[in-house]
Amino acid sequence: MGNSSESLRAAKILLVEDNEMNRDMLSRRLKSRGYQVVVAHDGGTGVAMARDEAPDLIVMDMSLPVMNGWEAARVLKQSQATREIPILALTAHAMVMDREKALLAGCDDYDIKPIEIRRLLSKIHALLEGKGDLERAHRKEPNS
């Protein structure tokens, strides 16, 4: 089995963000840390891409056009194909209700915008590690 931090760094992240600059900025910063990044501009496309791209993690803004992030999270967590993918919700500063709504909609964790990259990365890392544990548990590999 490969080095766990190596496999984490190659993880594929689906970034769902409607603001062009924030999408570019965040996707480049994630790529520069070794993640593979695919992007969607709205909730509807985000749901479709989660199905097609099978990412290891979804980082999703909650205020999105077409289908908002809460609704998209609900759809993703209801679908057999995507329910295991951890979702990290991005919500606006000081909107406590938005965070609670995000967790209720099925998101696994949240972070607030404007993002603080170190804090965001540690949350991403924790979710990817958690997912790794979950997958190993499901596969029941004898040598893991």
Add this chain to the structure above:
Amino acid sequence: MSPEELHSLLQRQIQQHLGSIAIDPGTLRALLDAVSATYRAFDADLLRAKERAERMRRAVEAAQESSRATRAILDDIGHKLRTPLNAILGYCEMLEEERAKALGEEGLQDLRRIHLAGRQLLEGVNGVLDRAKKEAP
């Protein structure tokens, strides 16, 4: 039972009770008038109280609606200000992390000033909006 029905029922009952007693018709008339007047005054008071309660209910509803609208506007302002600020701060950090050599010492110092001003602006925006929300009706 309407006030009119109640009134005539009361009138009939008083007349029944007093029927066997010799009473001056003028006194009976006066007694019925007094009871009638009391009922009318009571009805009018009740109507006014109901109208007052209705006016207060509408005022409370209007205030709640206005408070909701104010909060929604503040949330929208916050979102519109923080979204570009998020980009400004993020790109500053990206340049600091990835382009430090190319920028040189002077360029890096200018970039840090932009970054600092952006953070101050963000703190200002957060402070003003938090205060406005606390003081919103």
